[in-house]
Amino acid sequence: LAKTTQPISMDSYEGQEVNITCSHNNIATNDYITWYQQFPSQGPRFIIQGYKTKVTNEVASLFIPADRKSSTLSLPRVSLSDTAVYYCLVGREAGKSTFGDGTTLTVKP
Amino acid sequence: EPEVTQTPSHQVTQMGQEVILRCVPISNHLYFYWYRQILGQKVEFLVSFYNNEISEKSEIFDDQFSVERPDGSNFTLKIRSTKLEDSAMYFCASMVGKRQGLSEKLFFGSGTQLSVL
Numbered sequence: 147l148a149k150t151t152q153p154i155s156m157d158s159y160e161g162q163e164v165n166i167t168c169s170h171n172n173i174a175t176n177d178y179i180t181w182y183q184q185f186p187s188q189g190p191r192f193i194i195q196g197y198k199t200k201v202t203n204e205v206a207s208l209f210i211p212a213d214r215k216s217s218t219l220s221l222p223r224v225s226l227s228d229t230a231v232y233y234c235l236v237g238r239e240a241g242k243s244t245f246g247d248g249t250t251l252t253v254k255p
Numbered sequence: 256e257p258e259v260t261q262t263p264s265h266q267v268t269q270m271g272q273e274v275i276l277r278c279v280p281i282s283n284h285l286y287f288y289w290y291r292q293i294l295g296q297k298v299e300f301l302v303s304f305y306n307n308e309i310s311e312k313s314e315i316f317d318d319q320f321s322v323e324r325p326d327g328s329n330f331t332l333k334i335r336s337t338k339l340e341d342s343a344m345y346f347c348a349s350m351v352g353k354r355q356g357l358s359e360k361l362f363f364g365s366g367t368q369l370s371v372l
Contacts, residue, residue, distance in 0.1 A: 154350070184298070188366065189259075189346045218286065234277055241286065241359075242300055242311045243300050244298065244313070245299075248297075
């Protein structure tokens with residue numbers, strides 16, 4: 147699994163868009179980028195996965211530039227319930243690796 | 256959405272005792288994993304299991320740990336002689352399969368909180 151760097155924490159307010167960037171300079175050609183969300187005392191939950199350009203689903207968008215050395219998870223109009231830790235994983239076998247430190251997002255009213 | 260279920264949700268044991276943590280993965284999934292998370296720390300990979308055998312394990316997964324899929328539906332993690340430092344939340348996860356060897360979506364259970372006294 148490629149080494150990733152994310153901000154340790156971020157604060158936002160309800161209704162705002164939140165962008166969390168992950169750096170992965172040594173991403174390999176076949177690596178996918180996957181984001182998970184974890185609430186306290188719960189298991190991580192898959193949010194989105196992508197390889198290049200942009201991917202959008204019902205909860206988030208993932209932006210990946212052409213060089214793929216970083217990616218940005220975008221959460222539109224966050225609510226208090228989006229307060230969680232967000233993990234960026236990069237690799238072909240993400241299931242076989244320890245998660246990184248993640249980004250603790252705190253959404254305030 | 257289908258779920259991975261884990262039992263018990265909390266387990267308290269004495270140091271040196273054996274514990275078995277149980278998981279029921281999603282029924283059509285083929286790949287199974289155990290992770291642990293010590294309070295305030297990272298989600299750590301322990302072991303992956305496919306086709307009735309361990310496919311990979313971390314350095315944490317020593318001889319005190321074992322996994323089993325005894326009946327085609329349950330997936331268990333056994334710790335033979337628990338230590339204080341085994342206290343953690345243990346997560347089971349499963350995955351349906353792999354597309355040409357690429358990473359797929361993992362489904363995690365809600366975890367078993369193990370407390371070793």
